[in-house]
Amino acid sequence: MASHGVVLLNSWVSMFGMRVMIALKEKGVEYEYREENLTDKSQLLLEMNPIHKKIPVLIHNGKPVCESLIIVQYIDEVWNEKYPLLPSDPYQRAQARFWADYVDQKLYGALRKVLFTKGEEQEEAKEFVDVLKVLEGALGEMPYFGGEKFGYVDIALVTFYCWFYAYETLGGLNIEAECPKLIAWAKRCMERESVSKSLADPHKVYDFAVGLRKKFGVD
Amino acid sequence: MSEVKLFRTWSSPYALRIVWALELKGIDYETIFEDLSNKSQLLLQYNPVHKKVPVLVHNGKVISESLVIIEYIEDTWKDTPLLPEDPYERATARFWAKFNDDKLLPSIWQVFVTQGKEQEEAIPVATENLSFIEEDLKGKKFFGGQTIGLVDITIGWMANLISVFIEITGINLIDADKFPLLFGWMQNFSDVPVIKESWPPHDKLVIKFRAIRESYLSADVPK
Numbered sequence: 001m002a003s004h005g006v007v008l009l010n011s012w013v014s015m016f017g018m019r020v021m022i023a024l025k026e027k028g029v030e031y032e033y034r035e036e037n038l039t040d041k042s043q044l045l046l047e048m049n050p051i052h053k054k055i056p057v058l059i060h061n062g063k064p065v066c067e068s069l070i071i072v073q074y075i076d077e078v079w080n081e082k083y084p085l086l087p088s089d090p091y092q093r094a095q096a097r098f099w100a101d102y103v104d105q106k107l108y109g110a111l112r113k114v115l116f117t118k119g120e121e122q123e124e125a126k127e128f129v130d131v132l133k134v135l136e137g138a139l140g141e142m143p144y145f146g147g148e149k150f151g152y153v154d155i156a157l158v159t160f161y162c163w164f165y166a167y168e169t170l171g172g173l174n175i176e177a178e179c180p181k182l183i184a185w186a187k188r189c190m191e192r193e194s195v196s197k198s199l200a201d202p203h204k205v206y207d208f209a210v211g212l213r214k215k216f217g218v219d
Numbered sequence: 220m221s222e223v224k225l226f227r228t229w230s231s232p233y234a235l236r237i238v239w240a241l242e243l244k245g246i247d248y249e250t251i252f253e254d255l256s257n258k259s260q261l262l263l264q265y266n267p268v269h270k271k272v273p274v275l276v277h278n279g280k281v282i283s284e285s286l287v288i289i290e291y292i293e294d295t296w297k298d299t300p301l302l303p304e305d306p307y308e309r310a311t312a313r314f315w316a317k318f319n320d321d322k323l324l325p326s327i328w329q330v331f332v333t334q335g336k337e338q339e340e341a342i343p344v345a346t347e348n349l350s351f352i353e354e355d356l357k358g359k360k361f362f363g364g365q366t367i368g369l370v371d372i373t374i375g376w377m378a379n380l381i382s383v384f385i386e387i388t389g390i391n392l393i394d395a396d397k398f399p400l401l402f403g404w405m406q407n408f409s410d411v412p413v414i415k416e417s418w419p420p421h422d423k424l425v426i427k428f429r430a431i432r433e434s435y436l437s438a439d440v441p442k
Contacts, residue, residue: 051318051351065310067317077306090294091280097287102268134268 006031007059009045011038013208015108015159016068017056018198022155023072025194027079069100072155085152096146099138100156106131107160114171115209116218126171129178136182143188154189158199161186165202166209223248226262226274228255230419230427232324232376233285234273239372240289242413244296286316289369301369315355315362316373323348324376327392331384331428332435338390345392349401356400360407371408378405378414383424387432 008024008031010017024031036045036055048057048064058065058074065074076085086093110128135157139145145153164175164186176183189195213219225241225248227234241248253262253272266274266283275282275291282291293301302309326345333341352374355362362370377393385391395402408414 060307063307065307065314067314070310070313070317073313074306074310077309090291091277091282093294094282094287094291097290098282098284101284101287 005061007034008032009034009036009042009048009057009059010055011036012200013205014055015163018159018162018200019068019155020056020058020071020075021198022159022194023075023085025198026083026085026150026155027075028082029075029079069104069156072152076152085155087146087151092146096152099135099145099153103135103153103156103160107135107157111160111163111167114167114173116213116216118218126173128167129173129175132175132179132182136179139181139185144185150189150192154185158186158189158195161190162199162202162205163209166206169206170209170213221247222276222278224251224276225249226251226253226259226265226276227272228253230424231272232380235376235379235417235419236285236372237273237275237288237292238417239367239375239414240292240301242417243301243367243372244292244299246292246296286320286373289372293369301363301367301372303363303368312363312369315352315370318348318351319370319373323352323374327377327384330390330392331388332432334436342390342392346397349392349398353398353401356404361404367408367411367414371404375408375414377401378408379418380424380428381405383421383428386425387429 006024006029008017008020010020010033012035021033034042034044036042038055041053045055045057046053048059049055049066052066054066056066056068056071058071060074060078065071072085086096107128110131114126114128142148144150145157167173168175190199210219223241223246225234225237227237227250229252238250251259251261253259255272258270262272262274263270265276265281266272269283271283273283273285273288275288277291277295282288289301302312323345326341326348329341330338330345352362355370359365361367362374367375381391381393393401393405409418
């Protein structure tokens with residue numbers, strides 16, 4: 001199947017964009033990467049995602065696909081000859097969708113609170129560790145979410161891992177102490193090239209977060 | 220022998236979309252109505268993470284979150300598909316369903332539960348979101364094309380509740396002149412027999428939602 005005509009509009013720090021990168025790499029899809037400056041969005045981005053004006057956007061044969069989990073499902077359906085990202089059993093698929101949705105609903109908002117607040121609000125924001133613990137419970141004793149194979153939920157969650165250093169340093173947390181199994185899972189995922197090549201450098205992410213906090217007057 | 224149970228409330232937009240999915244596919248199911256002020260032990264056992272309805276139980280397997288449930292129904296019962304076959308069209312349908320849940324519904328709700336300046340500010344946000352989906356209806360009878368699909372049943376709550384909101388607040392967000400396609404779609408959608416047959420009673424809805432609006436206005440706490 002031809003894989004030319006694939007463009008990804010992204011921002012290097014985005015855990016949502018990283019999901020798409022992992023999916024494309026798992027499928028061996030060649031694509032053109034375009035870094036977007038989110039303070040000065042390109043005409044292309046505004047045309048391809050006029051409603052949300054956000055990254056990531058996958059442009060395939062000129063047509064845009066938006067929303068990271070929708071893009072990952074799209075990639076799985078188009079490049080379906082190898083490495084299925086979602087299970088084939090309907091109930092397992094539903095479980096995968098549920099947990100990926102849980103990450104989006106609960107984790108991102110909680111993590112933003114840790115990053116962009118200080119003092120008392122930060123204490124409350126540590127509730128995000130509770131969210132991580134629920135996810136750790138869902139992982140159970142399996143090597144990956146849902147079983148023996150790396151897949152959809154792993155992709156949805158592991159991209160937050162490169163942000164953990166920033167959250168820990170800025171939030172005064174020790175995620176490994178709280179969720180050792182989850183960190184072990186993340187390190188296991190990092191052994192996959194698709195993951196290690198897609199995740200940003202945690203120290204660079206930290207510098208970026210510090211810059212953002214200054215910009216928004218948090219520090 | 221397949222056993223399907225749906226835990227839901229009688230009025231929730233999220234529950235109705237599941238009812239419509241099951242009815243459209245001709246699936247036999249049992250309904251268990253939940254009182255959200257007094258959640259059953261069974262519900263809390265089935266959905267410990269979110270403790271919400273709707274919840275679908277199929278041969279003992281539990282699925283929650285309405286859009287996840289619909290995809291499960293679609294994967295399991297192949298008759299009357301709710302999603303197109305083409306991956307790009309599927310992605311587009313999923314995009315609009317998510318848009319409804321993340322943006323459209325909350326923005327209309329925000330108009331409904333506010334008044335004065337707050338409401339004035341909420342109206343253009345809702346109107347802009349409505350204009351986006353109006354665009355998607357161009358050249359189509361339903362969002363799904365000739366027949367109703369995922370997007371129709373996800374946004375279908377509007378066809379049900381807009382008239383209730385108008386009666387309670389006097390505000391009509393979907394004016395026939397401003398949004399002719401949406402206005403027409405609401406009529407077409409409501410006329411589909413399976414949809415019509417599961418419409419919750421209008422008067423009951425007015426009473427319920429009037430009480431909800433009043434509780435928001437008196438609490439004066441943004442949700």
